[in-house]
Amino acid sequence: MSSTFGKLLKLTTFGESHGAALGGVIDGYPAGIAIDEDFIASEMARRRPGSTSLGTKRSEADSPEILSGIYNGLSTGTSIGFIIRNTSQRSSDYSAIEHVYRPGHADAAYDMKYGIRDPRGGGRSSGRETACRVFGGALAKLLLTRHGIRVDAGVIECGGIRAEDYEWNPPFPAPLAAPDNRNLSAMIKAAEDARNESDSIGGIIECRITGMIPGLGEPVFGKLDAALAHAVMSIGAVKGIEFGSGFSASRMKGSENNDQMRTDGSRIIYLSNNAGGILGGISTGEDIIFRVAVKPTPSIAKEQLTVTDSLEETTISVHGRHDPVILPRAVPVIEAMAALTIADHLLIARAYER
């Protein structure tokens, strides 16, 4: 239940950061799609530890091994199993915190839920599980590309500094995965300052889905924005999501927020895209645009008040190889979840094509 995402195109995952491997199963993937392993590797590389100078210094190759569902380079239509070996496990990093709950982490919540907890690196709540999402997202993108749909994301706010005056020309470069803009160096400096202060910062990531097909999404509980919200909110550090004008829409008049329509005779031309490409939960064909609030990484070296798992008060400084800002590595994860969601709904819509 908790480890499966999707209705027709399903990603099921397993794995903790410090076990033998992560991995999963992609089921419901169409037959006959060329599986471009170089593309998959490039997507994995965008997320992997060590991919950005702003992130963890821990480096893992994150090379997925595909175990089934591919024959002669083509998907066979059957389930695709994959594993990603953990190669940089330093469990000793975690011995100091075996019995101490890290603030901002799920340690206490897991202990209360399960009565048992793998203390090595956060177990299933580790950001490491997102490697499997990126693998699945890469396959979803291979499918979407055939339908002309692109999914891109970029950092538009970092440590409270908003990108200004930028073009949307993804993919956005390291180290921040942000569009070139006049605040870019200030945004990067915010992250570097946080690291120097043994602290961390968060920010906002925007995602745009272009080349969209109208009619994806289902009424009532199957709305496309609801599905995207589920997908993206399931990523560890995400604390909020808004579509189109989002929270700003709540401050507009109806006459401002409604996207008025004209036509060139062959299709509708929307005069604005406050809706973010989705109305009534169904894609209009306009670009889908949403923004995601990412909290600052909870693992910081700065001393904080906490308790042990036997309820004794203590303090903690989380050392180890943590990211002072997770934003650039979260970008491909958000793209992956969006791509899986759109691909899933694309298949559903095809079932009903007239």
Add this chain to the structure above:
Amino acid sequence: MSSTFGKLLKLTTFGESHGAALGGVIDGYPAGIAIDEDFIASEMARRRPGSTSLGTKRSEADSPEILSGIYNGLSTGTSIGFIIRNTSQRSSDYSAIEHVYRPGHADAAYDMKYGIRDPRGGGRSSGRETACRVFGGALAKLLLTRHGIRVDAGVIECGGIRAEDYEWNPPFPAPLAAPDNRNLSAMIKAAEDARNESDSIGGIIECRITGMIPGLGEPVFGKLDAALAHAVMSIGAVKGIEFGSGFSASRMKGSENNDQMRTDGSRIIYLSNNAGGILGGISTGEDIIFRVAVKPTPSIAKEQLTVTDSLEETTISVHGRHDPVILPRAVPVIEAMAALTIADHLLIARAYER
């Protein structure tokens, strides 16, 4: 698929605003719960058209008829069917817009998806479908109450005016369902002004779930905040959601945003609740707090540019009995979706109790 919500506790709905009836099925509801029909009626009354002077003047009784699953006032454990007759159908209201797409509505999206559309009032994308959600939410609340869990929501921003200096003492009174605060009259005036201008406004609703049990929610794709986001984003006019400090968290340092911990010896005392009661997707036992961006009602009398379903340019003024602000009537709907989500996860957690 699109009309069913939940995993163990499931709500399936049907119905358009101008058909014979709405209704649905609640499945997976535990046996032996006293079904308080007065409470259900009071919840329905909070949402019904005509419940607030700020809303539509259309009035519907919205009396659900329970058809199964109850015996001698107790739930039997089997599926509970219900219908809500439509009594105030004025289809003639909609004849003028049969072939015109209303800006901000799903009219064009439905037409492109289905190739057919019930033009009377928005069909399945009508806000009227939320009556079934409130019915289901009322049953969920009856279950949660037995476990000491409460779900309440209130309007904390209206037309850009934020509530200030308020206590959280729900339920909040008509006409706005907002907490008493020094901006309350300005918030109400914003709605009245919008009506007088033939326009509409949106706002922000906060929801708090108190008396929470730790350990609800599942790792990875079954996170409690992801499930709540799905639930709430599936409501028509919602354009964004944030948990705890939400988008503000993205502007904090990790040392500010992490909720540090102390203890009284018997339980953890969190020194703040920036997490909004959920860490790693699992409830901590703290209050769950989220805020929801509601867009201005798209149906406005003000003239707007649009096109017909044969792609001719035209203008539209949506007359009829529409809400200039949907906020007070959205409050019980948000509570209902939150209650259904929490009740569902409560049942799931019980399956694994040690």
Add this chain to the structure above:
Amino acid sequence: MSSTFGKLLKLTTFGESHGAALGGVIDGYPAGIAIDEDFIASEMARRRPGSTSLGTKRSEADSPEILSGIYNGLSTGTSIGFIIRNTSQRSSDYSAIEHVYRPGHADAAYDMKYGIRDPRGGGRSSGRETACRVFGGALAKLLLTRHGIRVDAGVIECGGIRAEDYEWNPPFPAPLAAPDNRNLSAMIKAAEDARNESDSIGGIIECRITGMIPGLGEPVFGKLDAALAHAVMSIGAVKGIEFGSGFSASRMKGSENNDQMRTDGSRIIYLSNNAGGILGGISTGEDIIFRVAVKPTPSIAKEQLTVTDSLEETTISVHGRHDPVILPRAVPVIEAMAALTIADHLLIARAYER
């Protein structure tokens, strides 16, 4: 969970035999299908009490009221709600058995499961719930007809007497819904004898799905025969199912049971159909053939040993208007479940069409 069937095309039902109404929701039904209400009525008529001289003398009109999802005679693609009012409730019939467990019924099992039980007519385990299945099946058949697929069933064994030398020319006539054959009068007499003895009999129903499309069904856990088995075994009185040669196949050699192949140059010609139209869980395009074991109706007037719900020994004679043989009324129910299953898998297959 328990009240929903299907993956893309979903039927969710509610209702007990002695409540106000039965009904349900059909979700995921394609848009633009002409909803032939006469056909639906004729399917309902085949199952309704009083439809056969061999069945109960209780007569119910079983007229479904469609409440949503249809506009101008066409399906709109949104969920279709329906109710069937109970008009012939004689709860007094059941007062004698309120605290007595009927042998062969689910009374004791429900009591142990739920701790509460609606004693009027078996509640959710009443055969009356199958009216909703037939309604859903009628809609499924309307969809299948457009693809040239037919689903028919007939009684091929009654009270141990097997039909011999018959043609498969459905639909089969009242009173037994069996093909014309040289044992037909003996089969009918077996049912009449059972009634005269205050007893009941069972039998075997065969179902054939013709005009099949190859490629329906999914590997491993989504096999088409597994889905059909689930569908049909969920009908109250069914105790077994076999596909193609079924239990006889277990007595054949591989060389006898394998369906050898020839070709006319344009398609495969199978020299036999021991597989029953399904290999590896996927339809071959041959007719799907399965047979269903139906137990004798448990409600009999003959005195039987039983216990009360306070565990006192007693005897029971179940009076009331029961069917001495349920076979003819089970025929349309089996067709309905098969039609829903095939239609569901047809939609799934379309999602993956190349």
Add this chain to the structure above:
Amino acid sequence: MSSTFGKLLKLTTFGESHGAALGGVIDGYPAGIAIDEDFIASEMARRRPGSTSLGTKRSEADSPEILSGIYNGLSTGTSIGFIIRNTSQRSSDYSAIEHVYRPGHADAAYDMKYGIRDPRGGGRSSGRETACRVFGGALAKLLLTRHGIRVDAGVIECGGIRAEDYEWNPPFPAPLAAPDNRNLSAMIKAAEDARNESDSIGGIIECRITGMIPGLGEPVFGKLDAALAHAVMSIGAVKGIEFGSGFSASRMKGSENNDQMRTDGSRIIYLSNNAGGILGGISTGEDIIFRVAVKPTPSIAKEQLTVTDSLEETTISVHGRHDPVILPRAVPVIEAMAALTIADHLLIARAYER
């Protein structure tokens, strides 16, 4: 969709017989269960190629590697990933049949469905995928054992020869996994004869679930027998299933088939078990008994008529290391699917415990 089984306890699998590995994910498994790897290995050994003198001479170790979800020998409540490397791949065995459809196999059906097919050993329709089921079933049994529930199966008919006068004292020994009975040597000889004739035989397997808890299973579409039928019919060679008296029940009178009841004052004593432990889809607490028809192995060396994938007529003799009778190796697979089903429903029932 097709590769996931279960509602709360879920098994998702991947893998073909001739790829790098099989494997899967078990999700929704309770925390704190001691994972007895010796027991898992012993279950795997019962199914593995080479486990019986009557089966294939191919031998694979079938050692699963557990990759996640276990810490210090206990389940952590999170998803359990596992892989089983393929070590005895002889793809050359299959080159002769790359373009020829084997009778009784899913080759043609897969080709028509997917337009692409991994010809090495049947791909996803290979019996080899059942190794993952046995792994999942072993975990399910570890859970059921804690509740006193046992699942056992044995061969009761082989090549048309029925076991007579036997005790049910599982586990049953190699080579046939049949109970000791006066026809045992004839049953074994039938298998040996089939091998000598380059042919194969099938048979019937009985499964008994003892120590059952009443109240498992859900009404209408979630019936326990429907779920078991789905589970067992999803195994490759299975062509039929019957519960309790099954097809024989269809030849009984109601007065014979109904299980009459007495009591010892503390519980119901059923005077027979024609129902096979399930009434109305809900377990009564009596032993669950079902029988399964297994077809003869389709891979036989005897020459058969068939066609190529370019529709040319040809003949085929399937050489390689095939089982003349799959029955003894199917026994643990049937147990596994039954155990997974019962464990899943046990968890569901616990969610509703009063």
